[in-house]
Amino acid sequence: MKLLTGVTATIALSTGIAMAQDVSGDAVKIGAMVDMTGVYSANGGMGAVLGAEMAIEDFGGEVNGKPIELLSANYQNRVDVASNLAREWVDQEGVDMIIESTDSAAAIAIQNIGKEKDILTVAAGSASTALTNNECSPTGIHYVYDTFALATGTGNAIVKNGLTDWFFITADYAFGHSLEENTATVVKELGGNVINTVRHPFKATDYSSFILQAQSSGAQVVAFANAGTDFSTALKQASEFGVVQGGQTIAGMLVFLTDIYALGLDVAQGLTYTTGFYWDYNDETRAFAERFKERHGSMPTMIHAGFYSAVTHYLKGVEATGSDDPATVRAWMGENPINDFFAKDGYIREDGRMMHTMYLAQVKSPEESEGEDDVAKVLREIPAEEAYMPLAKSTCSLVNG
Structure with missing residues (x-):
């Protein structure tokens, strides 16, 4: 029985060119x-x-x-x-x-x-x-x-703007843990502090208790170490709870273009994030x-x-x-x-x-946007050697074995 759980697409355009000598199978x-x-x-x-x-x-x-x-x-x-x-x-x-x-x-x-x-x-x-x-x-x-590059770009930018006390709302699985750990390391290396961390289950729908803890913590930054609809749902609820209006800054540690579309510029405007690609660059x-x-x-x-x-x-x-x-x-x-x-x-x-190269980007305000796809601007390039973990810190057996 096939285990294919979705669509299977096949592109096979044959030509008369001689078959490769060392390619296994027929394709x-x-x-x-x-x-x-x-x-x-x-x-x-x-x-x-x-x-x-x-x-x-x-x-x-x-x-x-x-x-x-x-x-x-x-x-x-x-x-x-x-x-x-x-x-x-x-x-x-x-x-x-x-x-x-x-x-x-x-x-x-x-x-x-x-x-x-x-x-x-x-x-x-x-x-x-x-x-x-x-x-x-x-x-x-x-x-x-990867999570190191995301943490380096966004963490550096926010801490260097003087926002040093962080509260993490983290997805409770490997990705969230890694993103939180990498970002916390950047924050601490720059002299900042992690006030507290709470972890939410995968595909959560109600973030109210986590957001209330973040608001009462006194942290300057509320960082969402999650992704996809987990992130967009959490950010929408943070907006409803008036997190930014209360004086705290929200850090989206993994933000995709589709998240910005889902949130809308009214909610997402001003959000600073790190990305590997922006369509309008x-x-x-x-x-x-x-x-x-x-x-x-x-x-x-x-x-x-x-x-x-x-x-x-x-x-x-x-x-x-x-x-x-x-x-x-x-x-x-x-x-x-x-x-x-x-x-x-x-x-x-x-x-x-x-x-x-990675990019530090920021979501535009509705007034700045010139069309439905004009949702962000690149603030600066982050060179690869700055963005990614240096090999000197690697625990990979292929490097240190």
């Missing part, structure tokens, strides 16, 4: 595992699958004479489903690479399966730094962002975003754009090496820079971290 197969129905469905979901589809189409639908096939499925925000699906894709479908936009626990499970079965995996939606530390893998790549980002919107109906998030970039870089590796062997392709991907609309002079380190 190069990529599996995209996403949340299609849950809290991450807007920032990843079918938009991430579309990003992969567009990358394959722009590549010509084949590589070295082999058709490229894309399988996609909904993992239902369940680690067991993600794990079973990954094993089925590898064992029964012959998938060569798995790319995900899942939660961190599922991403770690997928990366471990990739290591076990010698399959390349790309984490393009999850955030935990464990992926490039204790759980690092010679066949694993962490592509779009330059001519290249705008060109991709307009093509994406024609098919998806809205501008791409950093995950959507990151899927396109990661799939393209992978396919370039297969093309250049004439092989889908994970070690061979991974070596090429690490040795060759990434230069596209998503990253300039990006590169993949030995721990699997894809190093690229």
Whole structure:
């Protein structure tokens, strides 16, 4: 019985070019595992699958004479489903690479399966730094962002503006814990304090008790270490409780374009956040975003754009090496820079971290906005070496082993 829990899309455009000598099977197969129905469905979901589809189409639908096939499925925000699906894709479908936009626990499970079965995996939606530390893998790549970069960008900006006392409202699972820990470290290193932390369950609907604790704490900053609809729901309720009107600053530690759309500028205006991509940054980002919107109906998030970039870089590796062997392709991907609309002079380190510029952004006010998609502005670039954890601090066995 198939474990595919969502849509399976296949792109296979054959040509008359001679078949590659060292590509296994009759096709190069990529599996995209996403949340299609849950809290991450807007920032990843079918938009991430579309990003992969567009990358394959722009590549010509084949590589070295082999058709490229894309399988996609909904993992239902369940680690067991993600794990079973990954094993089925590898064992029964012959998938060569798995790319995900899942939660961190599922991403770690997928990366471990990739290591076990010698399959390349790309984490393009999850955030935990464990992926490039204790759980690092010679066949694993962490592509779009991570909790260290989010904490570095937003934490630095807010503390350096004199707001030093923080209260965390944190999602109670691997991603939330990692984001809170990384941000708290930045705050403390800059001389700030963590007044208190409360943790909420995944897919919570009522944040009132957490918000009231934050308001009574005396903290200058109320930081939401959560994502997706958890974040947007919490922020809406914080607005209803008058957190900002009461003199506190809200820090969104992981904010997606889709969150800003969901919240509206009246609620989200002034929110400072860190992102790996903003659609209106330059001519290249705008060109991709307009093509994406024609098919998806809205501008791409950093995950959507990151899927396109990661799939393209992978396919370039297969093309250049004439092989889908994970070690061979991974070596090429690490040795060759990434230069596209998503990253300039990006590169993949030995721990699997894809190093690229991050951006400190701010949500515009309704008065500043010039259209429905004109929702944010980039305040500054954060160079990769500043944004991401230095290798000197890494606990990855590939670095210190």
